[in-house]
Amino acid sequence: MHIADIFQQQRPTFSFEFFPPKSAEASEALLGAVKELAEYKPAFVSVTYGAGGTTREMTHDLVVRIKQDTGIDTVPHLTCVCHSEADIQAILERYARAGVSNILALGGDPPKNLAGYRREDDAFQHAENLVAFIKKFNASGVHPDSRGFGIGVAGFPEGHPATPNRMLEMDYLKAKVDAGADYICTQLFFDNHDFLDFRARCRIAGIKVPIIAGIMPLTSLSGMKRMAELAGGSRYPAKLLRALARCGNDEEAVQRVGVHYATEQCAELLDNGVDGIHFYTLNKSHTTREIYASLGLKDSSLQF
Numbered sequence: 001m002h003i004a005d006i007f008q009q010q011r012p013t014f015s016f017e018f019f020p021p022k023s024a025e026a027s028e029a030l031l032g033a034v035k036e037l038a039e040y041k042p043a044f045v046s047v048t049y050g051a052g053g054t055t056r057e058m059t060h061d062l063v064v065r066i067k068q069d070t071g072i073d074t075v076p077h078l079t080c081v082c083h084s085e086a087d088i089q090a091i092l093e094r095y096a097r098a099g100v101s102n103i104l105a106l107g108g109d110p111p112k113n114l115a116g117y118r119r120e121d122d123a124f125q126h127a128e129n130l131v132a133f134i135k136k137f138n139a140s141g142v143h144p145d146s147r148g149f150g151i152g153v154a155g156f157p158e159g160h161p162a163t164p165n166r167m168l169e170m171d172y173l174k175a176k177v178d179a180g181a182d183y184i185c186t187q188l189f190f191d192n193h194d195f196l197d198f199r200a201r202c203r204i205a206g207i208k209v210p211i212i213a214g215i216m217p218l219t220s221l222s223g224m225k226r227m228a229e230l231a232g233g234s235r236y237p238a239k240l241l242r243a244l245a246r247c248g249n250d251e252e253a254v255q256r257v258g259v260h261y262a263t264e265q266c267a268e269l270l271d272n273g274v275d276g277i278h279f280y281t282l283n284k285s286h287t288t289r290e291i292y293a294s295l296g297l298k299d300s301s302l303q304f
Contacts (some may be wrong), residue, residue, distance in 0.1 A: 001073050003102045003150030003182050006043050007210050013043035013276030014297070015212070018066075018283050020047065020058035026283075030062075031069065033285040038070045040292060043276065046104055046185075049077040056091070064098050073101055075152065079108025080124035082117070088124070088133060096143040102150035104185065105130045105176075127153055128175045135180035153177070155184040155211060157198040158191075158235050170205045183209050185278050188216040188227075190261075191237045192268050212276035213269050217287045218244075218258030220251055259287050263294040270295075 006013060016037050021027045034045065045066060049059050063076045076095060078088070095103070107127040111117055124130045131151055138148020153176040156169065163169040173184070184202070189195055199211050218224050221244070227234040240261055247253035266277055279288045292298070 001101055002145055002147055003044075003075075003152065004147070006073065006150075007183070007275070010043055011210075011276070012270060012274050013210075013212065014040065015042050015044045015046065015276065015278045016288065017046045017048065017278060017280050018062070020050070020055040020062050021283065030283045031065070033281065033283055034066055034070060034072075036285040037281070037288060038072055040289075040297070042072060044073040044075050044102065046075040046077060046278070049079050049106070049108070060091075060094065060098075063095070063100060067099070075102045075104050076100065077104045077106055078130065079106045080122055080127065080130050081108035081110055081119070083123060085123045085133065088130070089137065092134065092137050092149070093142060095149075099144065100149070101145060102152065102182075103134060104152040104154070105134060105181070106154055126172070128172070128179045131176055131179040131181050138180075150182045151180055152183045152185050153181040155186040155198065155202070157186050157189040157194040166201075170201055170207075173202070174205050174207055177207050177209055181209060183212060183275075185212045186214045188214045188234065188280055190240055190265070191235060192265055192272075194235070195269070195274075196272060210275035212278045213274050214278045214280060215262055215265060216280035216282075217262035217291065219255045219282070219287055221249075221254055223282075255287070259290045259294070262287075263291045266291060266295060 018030060018034065021030045037045075047059050047063050047066070049055060059076055063074045066072060067074045078091065092103075105127050110119060119125070124133065131153060134149055134151055137143075143149060153173070155173060159166060160169050160172075163172065177184070184207070186195065186198070195213050202211060218240075224236070224244070228236075243257045243261065244254060247257055269277060279291070281288055
């Protein structure tokens with residue numbers, strides 16, 4: 001289903017993100033998690049794309065498998081890095097033949113271990129250019145839906161790590177929307193003020209498309225440290241840090257705090273009229289299911 005139809009039928013939306021597994025055992029575990037979360041009738045699920053397209057085939061296969069096995073609308077990520085126009089054309093044609101309705105268009109991370117890689121050689125230098133190319137593809141009539149693919153782009157409530165100038169960052173985001181993006185899905189954040197301020201600044205800038213909030217429950221101290229080491233890091237509010245400090249080295253307590261904190265985030269976002277919540281699941285279902293239970297959610301298609 002085209003994302004425009006999804007938002008017309010359901011607000012707020014609830015959705016989940018998965019990444020392609022690296023082994024047969026991990027694949028089966030992932031599909032088990034997908035099927036468990038399918039019971040909640042998510043608006044869609046998304047599947048990530050490795051740096052430089054390193055999971056290109058795995059992403060495609062997982063997208064098709066989820067769609068076939070569960071019937072859930074599945075949104076593949078697609079990045080600019082290491083791709084020519086011919087590459088992107090072929091990928092879009094393949095997804096169109098498979099009946100995929102939506103794409104999340106991203107700038108993408110450069111591969112760390114690819115010798116001789118030069119970003120300037122990529123056909124698309126920014127996500128804005130990729131969005132425009134997908135819109136051009138849509139106009140070609142190849143997709144079975146006359147509107148072509150629905151297009152999502154990323155937003156950064158805590159600020160884009162490569163663009164410290166927040167005003168310029170908003171200009172870049174508006175350029176992606178003006179190029180044809182239908183919705184924005186944000187990176188994870190832990191302070192709802194960051195998201196609400198980001199949303200308000202989007203509206204002031206004339207960005208009117210739906211904005212989905214990205215939520216990732218903390219489940220371990222090691223995971224917290226990894227997120228802090230990623231490009232741009234993650235900002236942890238003092239309230240969350242104090243609660244985690246009380247846990248000491250008790251990983252079960254850390255997970256309980258993480259789920260409780262994420263639940264409170266979701267409740268506040270829903271109270272503030274969020275367009276949707278996108279859960280970064282880390283290919284597991286239990287934490288998301290706990291959040292659903294705490295929020296009293298049994299069916300994501302229910303209206304608020």
